[in-house]
Amino acid sequence: MSSARNLSNALRRARVPRPRLILRSALPHSPVATGLRSFSVSSTVRADRQIKYTSDAYPNVKRDPTFGELTADDVAFFKQLLGSQSAVVDGVTADATDDIEPFNSDWMRKYRGHARLVLKPQSTEELSKVMEFCNQKKLAVVPQGGNTGLVGGSVPVFDEIVINTSRMNKIHSFDEASGVLVVDAGVILEVADQYLAERDHLFPLDLGAKGSCHIGGNVATNAGGLRLLRYGSLHGNVLGLEAVLPDGTVVDSLSTLRKNNTGYDLKQLFIGSEGTIGLITKVAIICPPRPKAVNVAYFGVESFEQVQRAYREAKGQLSEILSAFELMDGRSQRLVHESTGNKLPLESEYPFYCLVETSGSNAEHDMEKLESFLEHVMGEGIVADGVLAQDETQFQSIWRWREGITEALSHLGGTYKYDVSIPLPELYQLVDDCKQRLTEKGLVGDDDSFPVRAVVGYGHMGDSNLHLNVAVRQYNKEVEKAIEPWVYEWIQKRKGSISAEHGLGIAKREFIGYSQNDTMVKLMKQLKALYDPNGIMNPYKYI
């Protein structure tokens, strides 16, 4: 069993390159994963180019003059408080530009701050003292987990102190009977999932960045991901959490109860608050049993109408075992093909592809359902062609056609990403309209004289969540002006959301009005002022 299995494993990997998996397995246990990720995914083409400072890209955002300036005394206080050398990356009293750079920029190389100090507390108590001090001195802070965000929420803008959660990485408890897991905020998602796998359970959240992202960050941004369709959102799965308020107060709401109707459910405020009212330190989350049988099929579909029919059929016939229904357009799949060199799963090319995953407890029962579904959609001509993974390797490589899109795009240059919710019937219309608009403006083309390389769409069909991606040769104001605010107006007209799962950060902050009315925004601002009167938590972002 040993050698041939390992050998074939190794050789197959060499033959079918799976860069993301390799990236994942190389990084998850390393505490510096946060920083390294940006280098691992950026292509050599851009490696030599400097990332533009966010403060230059957003000239109307000015440093809040009421914030204090970091002094050598402050740094000495933090060093004395946090002890260990690796807990403080000090760019104030020493030159630590290279060490701080990974914390100052994001992996898309889109946002870059001027932070000169990174703190990595190891416990809630340490963090509480840090916050208390910062609040007194009015020192602004940016909470940062795996720094895998897409809207610049975890990157400083000016000289905010980066508070990184990577050293708060303990798994506290897991109850096999109830399935409740209690972890520190800095536990990497994949590490938690592996821990649960050994106990036949599953983390109810899965996303492309799982090898680097932190659970605290996932909760703070209310991450959605690939299996939301099946397991629901974090608002439902997170049973309790512990957070530190800007003044150092520890909010202990670490309940492990499913039912708890005693007063306002304040923990919900922290879920999706993007670190603007407090920093999450621990999370209690309910985890479902790991499905024993998982199958995945990949379809080629002739039109978006047929995709919708396929989705309706999948819901009807696969109902309780359906765990993902993902949409990818033809262009996105061609890009993955070009960047990985892998053979396309289907013989011919189609305008749309879907990935359907089922998870259940009984392989035979699931297979029976899946096969009758497949026969039906093929027989009715709803899908034109398709494949069904026959083993684990094929399962992984089919998923790569969906999960590899982000990475394939990152190899091409920059990407304008729009993560939006739109009522299902018009979901894909946005991509067509956007492409038409950019083509009419003469921005799209195959050679280097055109700024835009491709307009692609993919996303979580099951959640009416589309990722509109405009791949550009370099970030360009002209392209940005052609897309924004047009895209937001388009979405507003259809009562969609301008940010379905990526959040607001700095990227979407000024556009909140397209999805929330004045009263809502006012209430949010009141909340922010109540919890963070000095405004030191993740400033210049969110609202």
Next chain:
Amino acid sequence: MASGLRILVPVKRVIDYAVKPRINKAQTGVETAGVKHSLNPFDELSIEEAVRLRERKGPLKVENILALSAGGPKTPDVLRTAMAMGADRAFHIDVGDSADGGPEPLTVAKMLKAVVEKENINLVLLGKQAIDGDQGQTGQMLAGLLGWPQATQASKVDVKDEAGTVEITHEVDGGVETLRAKLPLVITTDLRLNEPRYASLPNIMKAKKKPLEKKTLADLGVEDTRRLKTLKVTEPPARTGGGKVEDVDGLVSKLKELGAL
């Protein structure tokens, strides 16, 4: 001499190679219940190659591809996969489920010999080994029993002419070796031979209608004799985890402590 290729592809249902096998409590074998099984990866390559020989439309037409597997009641799953990939028909030799990996290679080779003779096969494409028992003997034993030429660990198979001349490239230490032989022939496949295709939905459905015959060893005049007894199966010694050091000085003193410096 040969008018067409009649190919036999023996396949095995094994624990999926991406699944980590666990040893059972009695230490007599690995736990198979509730573990994902699939087609042995090397056998996937032999089916793919048989199908490609047909699609390549070489000097010898492929008349028939017969997939065969010996195993318990779930064996037809992998035979349907083989037929979805392009095999024309399948034999399931029912030997029941067994925790010890099934019949020994010699028994399997005898069984295959009987099928080769009955079905007038002139090319047998086998995986070089099954990843459960890792024995890697069946192909060679079969060639010996049949008195046929054999080419092992093929990374390229090329039918040269209508007379049934076949050139096979296989990897040897530090290079490749090209062999020539005439049909009938036994070939065992290695990883670089090809990249197996996905089973497409239309083909999965077609495969359901392809003939799958169930037979027993007795039908083929073979007895399941065992010459080997598995005494004990154990895990390799667990790797001791590494430690972390805070800085360069810590690393140096650690290395000194371990006697590496």
